[in-house]
Amino acid sequence: MSEATAHHDAHHAHHAPTGIKRWLVTTNHKDIGTMYLVFSLIMFFIGGSMAMIIRLELFQPGLQWVDPQFFNSMTTMHALVMIFGAVMPAWTGFANWLIPMMIGAPDMALPRLNNWSFWILPFAFTLLLSTLFMPGGGPAGGWTMYPPLVLQLGDAFPFLIFAVHFMGASSIAGAINIIATVFNMRAPGMTLMKLPLFVWTWIITAFLLIASIPVLAGAVTMLLTDKFFGTSFFSAAGGGDPVLFQHIFWFFGHPEVYILILPAFGIASAIIPTFARKPLFGYSSMVYAAASIAFLSFIVWAHHMFTVGMPLAGELFFMYATVLIAVPTGVKVFNWTATMWQGSMTFETPMLFAIAFVVLFTIGGFSGLMLGMTPIDFQYHDTYFVVAHFHYVLVTGAVFALMAGAYFWLPKWTGHMYDEKLGKLHFWLSTISVNVLFFPQHFLGLAGMPRRIPDYSVQFADWNMVSSIGGFVFGASQILFVICVVKCVRGGKKATAQVWEGAHGLEWTLSSPPPYHSFSTPPAPATIEGGMR
């Protein structure tokens, strides 16, 4: 990717540092966006290799490949790396690249902060991943870090806590920057209700980040002081309560799942109208639905802990509030479907991923409804059914939307069309294998297989083997994505400015690739009107 962007530098001939220093000190939103995306792709493969180890061990009953402690650290680290290292930075990368171009701004509002928020991440993940090589191994008590188990962690414990602090600081800084950019940097004429939905979903995500990540920072700080400074927030011996941690953690944790998925809604709302060649159905209802989901996400946290013991009234409240989220989510799914209805659709790779996103995310939503019902949850809690559910919403939800977005905007970013054949192969292999991977986990969960275990009873053997085979194929197919991206960066058919016949929006009025500094003068209001439909 450096080739393509170095080329822009030459165009502008300003005195920017070159080589590695350029990337270290850059404040350009496109450079920082690229760094975020490359970083998240690397993390996606690191987290993915951990998933491969998990599926390898679960291929057969019994302990074959790794010892249980290491297995547990793999499940824990896989979650932390994928959530905080792959999906969240990928969304920030998309936001960096796209939001200034979509709203007609020359750059992000706080460019220097932007540079910092990216460069914290490599340090955070060096801290986190280094724990795998420490005596006692990496964190193995689950990514949810429940005490008292997490307090038994050895040398890795402070590293885990500070890594979480750093990741949080990075995403809060990113969120502040995005809000400031959207509120203060919009081109004249770009009113709030004209913003592309990706920008809308990101503002809402940014507020979720600012409201929830500090609570996580507080929770892990309490863990730290409990372990090293004699406080007893979560220690019963000193008058604390371990269940309190679960409440604080999930007060962060539930908004977090919408932090991971809301930008995906924005991506789907950009891609589906383009390839259906129709305007998005129900724009304003999409905005209000996203805002309602964000609000509801703060009052449903205890549905993650129905089984810890709660008054009946509490269980009922959290059940109803949880199931209520299905309404705005349903509005979104119906709007996407209505957008496609009677459209003249074509099925390029981004559209394929976007449609798969809608279908498979909805399956994840349905299993979420099942889990949201208190009496049913008592059976499903901590089984593979939960694992199947959150992988449907996070892999075929968030990750598929990321793939869709990457294929959609790659020609804009690089100036070259990607290899459509390879892209389609990547799509079909991923979509088939991801279902082979996660669908059988519903059956395993219903049959009672608990999550986070390296070994299982023999009656679970068949579906685990099927699931593992799906996992290996899915893992391997992602290499095709890398090949596709690298090929696209290095060359290929020249992309036009609009790239896609049905594409509308300010970013498509710029050349492909866009100049290093775009919209130094704001676009004419007529362009904004033309971009909207």
Added chain:
Amino acid sequence: MQNTRSGANRRLALKLMGLTALMFGFGYALVPLYDVFCEVTGLNGKTGELSAAQAEAMRPDLSREVTIEFVTSVTAGLGWEFKAPSHKLVVHPGVVTAVEFEVVNREARDMIGQAIPSVAPSTAARYFSKTECFCFSQQPLVAGKVNKLPVRFVVDPRLPANVDTVTLGYTFFEALPGKAPPDKAPTPSGERLPRT
């Protein structure tokens, strides 16, 4: 134009940082909020504390019997013996009952213990109160010595009608790991805990 915009950016960024700080504080505010919530609802078996006079003032309900079960446990890795007076006891609501637990420290050194009570079902916790309990303070546990630990409790006659068995559990923790009690003080000393 450029200056006013960068000023606006700075102001908005500062406001958002303020919001971040506020939410960090909110995370900590959840701690006392949770305690209040537990006290009101009896969640997690947090039991009430009454003065002896208040307990005596309750009107005994001799027509009703409630079974009290006792459960004792010691945190893993501690060589302590902790015994309940019996597995269960039948009491009348409103009548103050005294029982005596027993704990022996079989470790080689003197230690300090803290017992944490819990009542199940949680709907009963609000109606189960103690006027005297070894769990109200830290207990010096001299190595090898048998410690008699008295508890006086009363079940409120307003206990929901569908509850006929209440389980009282105690878990003994080492209060100040690695520390010995000061000079084998005969009276229990130490910090008083809230909500026990």
